[in-house]
Amino acid sequence: METTLLLLKPDALHRGLAGRIITRFEEKGLQLVGMRLMRMSQETAAKHYAEHVGRPFYDGLVGFMTSSPILAMALRGPDAIAVARRLMGKTFGIEADAGTIRGDFGCSKSYNLIHGSDSPESAERELGIFFPDGLEDWEPITAPWLWDAE
Numbered sequence: 001m002e003t004t005l006l007l008l009k010p011d012a013l014h015r016g017l018a019g020r021i022i023t024r025f026e027e028k029g030l031q032l033v034g035m036r037l038m039r040m041s042q043e044t045a046a047k048h049y050a051e052h053v054g055r056p057f058y059d060g061l062v063g064f065m066t067s068s069p070i071l072a073m074a075l076r077g078p079d080a081i082a083v084a085r086r087l088m089g090k091t092f093g094i095e096a097d098a099g100t101i102r103g104d105f106g107c108s109k110s111y112n113l114i115h116g117s118d119s120p121e122s123a124e125r126e127l128g129i130f131f132p133d134g135l136e137d138w139e140p141i142t143a144p145w146l147w148d149a150e
Contacts, residue, residue, distance in 0.1 A: 001147075002080040003033060003135065004117045005126040008071040010064060011111040018071055021101055021114065024087055025075055029146040034074030034127075034135040040066050047129050064111075072130040078147050081123055084116045 006025070008018050026032065040048075045062045052058045075084060089096030093106025093113075106113050117123035127135070140146070 001076055001078065002120065002123070003074055003076045003127060004080045004084050004123045005115075005130060006073045006075060006084060006117075007065075007115040007130075008073070009111070009113055009115065010068040010070060011108075012105075012113040013069055013071060015105070015113075017105055017113065021105075022073070024101060025073075025084065028083060028087060030075040030077040030080055030083060031138075031140055031143075032073065033076045033137070034072070034131045036072045036130065037069055038072060038130075039069050042066060044129060048126065060110075074127055074131055074135050076135075081117055081120065085118065088114050088116050 008021060012018060012021060022032075042062070045065050046053075049058065049061060049065075052061065077083060087101060089100025089102035091102070091112055092109045093102045094109065096103035096106065098104060101114055102112055117126050
């Protein structure tokens with residue numbers, strides 16, 4: 001099992017897409033093990049986006065992500081990181097395939113609705129930032145049909 005972090009960005013919340021986006025991950029079979037509606041602080045943004053410091057888009061990204069609430073989610077399942085990234089689609093909505101979240105709901109290069117961890121190492125680091133008290137450990141009763149679990 002793998003656990004990944006997803007952030008629904010301010011544009012997803014302002015557009016009223018949170019429920020539709022969450023539904024896609026649940027329907028795919030990923031298990032929700034953490035959820036938090038929050039306003040990202042400057043300090044949290046600095047930790048989360050540390051690798052982007054100095055890049056031309058950094059200040060705008062931090063300004064956007066701290067401008068209004070986000071929804072942080074932790075999702076678990078087999079290959080959860082890869083599954084989530086396929087569901088999200090390419091970074092820019094205008095390039096993302098139809099059927100993906102960004103492909104269906106986005107056409108901007110600046111506002112791309114969602115962030116997802118890109119590796120197990122990133123997921124571990126990011127989950128620690130947004131869920132410092134840990135995650136809910138539970139198994140859905142449908143696990144044997146979703147994940148080939150015994």
